[in-house]
Amino acid sequence: xxxxxxxxxxxxxxxxxxxxxxxxxxxxxxxxxxxxxxxxxxxxxxxxxxxxxxxxxxxxxxxxxxxxxxxxxxxxxxxxxxxxxxxxxxxxxxxxxxxxxxxxxxxxxxxxxxxxxxxxxxxxxxxxxxxxxxxxxxxxxxxxxxxxxxxxxxxxxxxxxxxxxxxxxxxxxxxxxxxxxxxxxxxxxxxxxxxxxxxxxxxxxxxxxxx
Amino acid sequence: xxxxxxxxxxxxxxxxxxxxxxxxxxxxxxxxxxxxxxxxxxxxxxxxxxxxxxxxxxxxxxxxxxxxxxxxxxxxxxxxxxxxxxxxxxxxxxxxxxxxxxxxxxxxxxxxxxxxxxxxxxxxxxxxxxxxxxxxxxxxxxxxxxxxxxxxxxxxxxxxxxxxxxxxxxxxxxxxxxxxxxxxxxxxxxxxxxxxxxxxxxxxxxxxxxxxxxxxxxxxxxxxxxxxxxxxxxxxxxxxxxxxxxxxxxxxxxxxxxxxxxxxxxxxxxxxxxxxxxxxxxxxxxxxxxxxxxxxxxx
Numbered sequence: 001x002x003x004x005x006x007x008x009x010x011x012x013x014x015x016x017x018x019x020x021x022x023x024x025x026x027x028x029x030x031x032x033x034x035x036x037x038x039x040x041x042x043x044x045x046x047x048x049x050x051x052x053x054x055x056x057x058x059x060x061x062x063x064x065x066x067x068x069x070x071x072x073x074x075x076x077x078x079x080x081x082x083x084x085x086x087x088x089x090x091x092x093x094x095x096x097x098x099x100x101x102x103x104x105x106x107x108x109x110x111x112x113x114x115x116x117x118x119x120x121x122x123x124x125x126x127x128x129x130x131x132x133x134x135x136x137x138x139x140x141x142x143x144x145x146x147x148x149x150x151x152x153x154x155x156x157x158x159x160x161x162x163x164x165x166x167x168x169x170x171x172x173x174x175x176x177x178x179x180x181x182x183x184x185x186x187x188x189x190x191x192x193x194x195x196x197x198x199x200x201x202x203x204x205x206x207x208x209x210x211x
Numbered sequence: 212x213x214x215x216x217x218x219x220x221x222x223x224x225x226x227x228x229x230x231x232x233x234x235x236x237x238x239x240x241x242x243x244x245x246x247x248x249x250x251x252x253x254x255x256x257x258x259x260x261x262x263x264x265x266x267x268x269x270x271x272x273x274x275x276x277x278x279x280x281x282x283x284x285x286x287x288x289x290x291x292x293x294x295x296x297x298x299x300x301x302x303x304x305x306x307x308x309x310x311x312x313x314x315x316x317x318x319x320x321x322x323x324x325x326x327x328x329x330x331x332x333x334x335x336x337x338x339x340x341x342x343x344x345x346x347x348x349x350x351x352x353x354x355x356x357x358x359x360x361x362x363x364x365x366x367x368x369x370x371x372x373x374x375x376x377x378x379x380x381x382x383x384x385x386x387x388x389x390x391x392x393x394x395x396x397x398x399x400x401x402x403x404x405x406x407x408x409x410x411x412x413x414x415x416x417x418x419x420x421x422x423x424x425x426x427x428x429x430x431x432x433x434x435x436x437x438x439x440x441x442x443x444x445x446x447x448x449x450x451x452x453x454x455x456x457x458x459x460x461x462x463x464x465x466x467x468x469x470x471x472x473x474x475x476x477x478x479x480x481x482x483x484x485x486x487x488x489x490x491x492x493x494x495x496x497x498x499x500x501x502x503x504x505x506x507x508x509x510x
Contacts, residue, residue, distance in 0.1 A: 032228075033228050038227040038510060039225045039226035040222050040224050040225065041221075043221055050225075064366065064368035064369070067309045068310050068363070068366040070301075070313040070316065071305040071307055072305055072307040089298075090293050090295050090296075090302065091298075092294075092312060093234045093235065094363065094367070097234065097370060098366055099369055100368050101369075101510060102231070102369070102509025103510075106231070170368055183216065184222045187213050188508040188510055189438070190216060190222060191217065191220075191222035192222065192223050192224070193223075193227075197227055198228055200226075
């Protein structure tokens with residue numbers, strides 16, 4: 001079994017339902033994200049459009065984070081998921097340095113590395129990842145890449161020529177695919193980053209009770 | 212290059228999470244800097260004891276003492292950089308041998324053990340023969356201890372600027388630079404002219420070779436990968452330009468010039484200034500090279 005993800009960017013409408021579902025399911029602290037949706041505006045008014053790109057761990061077959069982890073806190077599960085053992089992690093941040101996708105962060109509460117696990121705990125209970133369940137347009141397609149009859153395999157078959165991964169030149173062999181992507185959505189160097197695009201990162205806590 | 216399409220597409224990221232910022236900062240710079248001195252002084256001590264045994268016998272204890280001090284500074288900064296520093300022992304009980312961090316930790320532990328044994332034999336037993344025998348093994352272990360950080364940087368797949376063959380050469384050159392500079396400051400005027408000349412040559416050549424590598428990276432690096440080109444913008448007119456050149460001048464250019472002048476004028480005073488400049492500049496240049504790839508967005 002090799003679990004994988006596919007996001008059809010033509011369907012994604014940037015509602016961030018997946019982002020919130022992930023936050024709630026995995027109790028992801030403020031200012032950090034296991035899954036987030038990047039917004040990129042393209043064009044010049046009035047010929048403009050906004051693109052949405054959900055970004056999460058790619059669960060690479062040749063994962064740099066797994067290789068660099070000194071204590072095997074990052075490890076492969078039998079179903080291909082790159083999982084993390086937060087009790088074992090020493091917080092060296094080697095994985096943060098190694099991941100070419102910026103998918104790993106240091107959890108401010110546990111002071112250990114954290115990232116998307118494809119909701120490994122839900123999969124162990126035969127449930128879909130929370131982001132898949134939350135997506136209102138079924139833009140997230142999840143399943144077994146080794147099974148030609150799985151929904152993800154069929155989707156890849158029917159969209160040949162339009163299936164991409166991020167940064168294939170890194171040789172990481174991601175198990176996370178995009179349909180309908182392009183440079184603007186998948187390449188961080190293809191867009192300008194203006195002031196304020198990261199405003200949510202500054203929210204470290206929420207004032208309760210109005211004070 | 213895709214970066215050049217921005218003007219055409221006018222693509223602007225309007226919402227994304229922030230960069231994690233500089234995750235490996237000055238603490239890791241201290242780590243690399245102290246390690247360069249800790250292993251470099253062993254390389255130079257071994258060289259001097261082999262080539263000038265009669266004139267350098269007095270360095271045996273100071274060399275091992277300095278190495279112990281700086282290796283422990285290196286270890287201290289390594290441990291305090293961990294977000295879970297009290298789990299450091301996991302590296303020994305749950306080792307993952309594909310990781311350069313694991314290999315480095317094991318090698319450094321063996322290195323410290325040999326250093327302590329050398330200190331014991333030279334200070335407590337006054338046994339120079341045993342010291343010299345252990346020094347050979349210590350030098351062998353100093354090589355991977357010096358190089359493992361280069362391996363770690365190479366395993367950091369996200370950071371294109373750090374390439375393995377270059378970084379390994381830079382680590383060895385940094386050790387030779389720091390080792391010779393520390394030895395120059397350690398020896399005072401007790402060294403003969405021949406020893407001083409040898410140290411000056413090592414310092415000058417290490418500075419020259421490291422400077423050439425940095426310049427080669429700046430000129431040819433952008434041709435290797437777009438990420439490298441984007442990263443190098445931070446030192447080509449970007450926010451780290453001044454700091455980068457301060458590092459280059461102090462670590463490499465000033466020592467090269469002063470070494471030439473000191474050899475010509477036989478001035479040990481100039482050599483000492485070169486040594487101080489090299490040690491300060493090495494910290495600065497290592498820091499800039501460590502930080503700039505972390506400024507690049509990954510998503």
